[in-house]
Amino acid sequence: MSSLDPTTRESAWHVFLAFLRLGLTSFGGPIAHLSYFRLEFVERRRWLTDRSYSDLVALCQLLPGPASSQVGMALGLCRAGWPGLLAAWAGFTLPSAVLMILFALGVARYQGIVESGWLHGLKIVAVAVVAQAVWGMARSLCTDRLRVGMAFFSAVATSVLPSVVGQMAVIIFSGLLGRWALKIEPASDQSPCSYPVSRRTGTVALTLFVLLLALLPMWAAASNSPLAVLLEGVYRAGALVFGGGHVVLPLLQTAVVQSGTVSTADLLAGYSAAQAVPGPLFTLAAYLGAMADGPLGGWVGGFAMLAVIFLPAVLILVGVLPFWESLRYRKDLQASIAGVNAGVVGILLAALYDPVWTSAIHNRWDVAVTLVAFGLLVVVRTPPVLVVLLVGMAGWAMAR
Template identity: 65%
Template sequence: MPQQPVATQGTAREVFGAFLKLGLTSFGGPIAHLGYFRTEFVERRRWLDDRSYSDLVALCQFLPGPASSQVGMALGLGRAGWPGLLAAWAGFTLPSAIALILLALSITQYQHLAQAGWVHGLKIVAVAIVAQAVWGMVKSLCPDRPRAALGFLAALLTLVLPLAIGQVTAIAIAGLLGWWCLQPTQNSRSQAHNYPVSRRLGMAALIAFVTLLIGLPLWAAITGSSTLALLEGVYRAGALVFGGGHVVLPLLQSAVVPNGLVSNADFLAGYGAAQAVPGPLFTFSAFLGAISNGALHGWAGGLVLLAVIFLPAFLILIGALPFWEDLRHRASIQTAMAGINAGVVGILGAALYDPLWTSAILNKTDFGLALLCFGLLTVGRVPPALVVLLAGVMGWTMGMAS
């Protein structure tokens, strides 16, 4: 039977409906999201062919930011233009963001919830989930001695230097050492899918990305505004996530916990809850904005931080699309990215110890529950949402027994 032609045009309403279904049902993290996308948009709807989808996934895994969300944005852009991009992001992102904002408002209104046993269970399961992420990233991103060494170096820098400085320094040094020491991989050329983004617009997006990354912290330092400092920290978190969405944990923690906007207990409880909802992990920022005790809080705070954390992912995607074919085959880019990816494993490993372990594992019982959750995730292959539910129930049970 001859293959049906690939559909090339659509409407924003169609895009929103397709991604809303995925936003309500896509559990399992970014790798699972990419599988859902392929089934829905390559096999079933035929918005693009398999090779174009593979090229798009390669681009978004190469870039900083949430890979699955960037793939979704590009799919919406290719299907229905700029309205389609916005519709894809909204449909995939808002369901989990709204759920996390509602949880944050509940904790804010009923203060006793923050001390409940099930909340402590969410903090414990966060340890297991990040440990699973580190385990998987070590095998894929640090498979040899040079990259393992970069991971250890990044972990040490993150633990020794102050939070934000240590993370940025670790990423920069890992990228430079990777560019200098590592060997490039051999990639075969393939034909890329075209997107309605000119080189001029792509360059403007890249300039905006860098300007905000440099200008926001300077503006916050000059004005002394705590609100600007919060926005800068969340933007930086969205801009510097390489290698996996879990890396956003230490970056966001340094933006909201040391300045007292969010308690460490609430931060870890929200992170655990974020594993139980579908959609991208970046919606955790909506929880933080809603529960913050600063000028930005509630629904406004949640939606603002949600937009801010995704802004760099949007800018870097639009900036890269017109130049992707040239960038992806440059040896210097490949080796620098390999070094950065190894470095973020170290950053996430450091975060596994502090703040996760130091705040959540208080006794042998807590360690036992964390070990059980880790085993269910890695050996039992139990879906994260079910493991989170189990941890919450067991945390509630332990709280009742104490």
């Protein structure tokens, strides 16, 4: 077990191995990933305190991009510097990226994969894993009646306004209400993560983030190149995703379907598979890159699009971290973050129903299998990998 001493450092290789384990076993989407990260790095390895981890999660929930991946990259940066950031990203992302590229190559060759029963089973188990994670995060982040009420209000509001604008409005409202109504003591732990990023480096990263967001559309419009359109669309999708990885679907649809790069049916097949494999949902971009026609395709296209969609997430994270460390101790900011956390629980509760539940549960047998999977995870504490295998086989059997 590692010490909570913030001066303790790991090698990039050890960081890679730690995140590779999670990249191979973290099913269920962003909320589940954050729960797995907490178990691994707060409770088991003791890389940081629960308070520091909650603060980091709150920051990444406020930023555009894949929150769980950004939390992982920040932890890698804290423990092993810049090589640690890359190691954490690679360990957590590459297993699912490779699976998604292989799936893309399989879909291109065998169209029957899209309708297979085992894929439906994997979507069912994702419901159980996400439900388990929502329950755990709610117990940790909604510790009084006011925050429970804020979470339920956020869930209702997000269901009524299922859009990026609605989600951002809920997050902003939750933060303002938290600052006004919650009484939170400022962080007092003496072992926060220390990020080796200067304010100058942060400013450069933020500037590059904005420049790419502005210049890539100009290049795509001026050149009228399919490759430029694809790169611009995928970067924009990674830069403008708020409220969870599921929001990336409509953004990527605009980037690849309307341009004729990938069909709607193939996009939805990849989206279903991305929910069923471990790791971040953003690896859907690797699937789309592998499916794309033109100068990029196959393995090269898959890894190229994977890098493009994660680039804005890295830039915005590195840009904000040096300023965040000087603000995280303010009492009013801590109250706002507590409110945001309660709001995010509500947003994720709404997402558990739509699209996770609605896309996977179609009849009473699906409900029964979901309840069994949830019981195995929460009551029996069966390893998620085993539950995934069992429910995948159940889905295959029900389709026979």
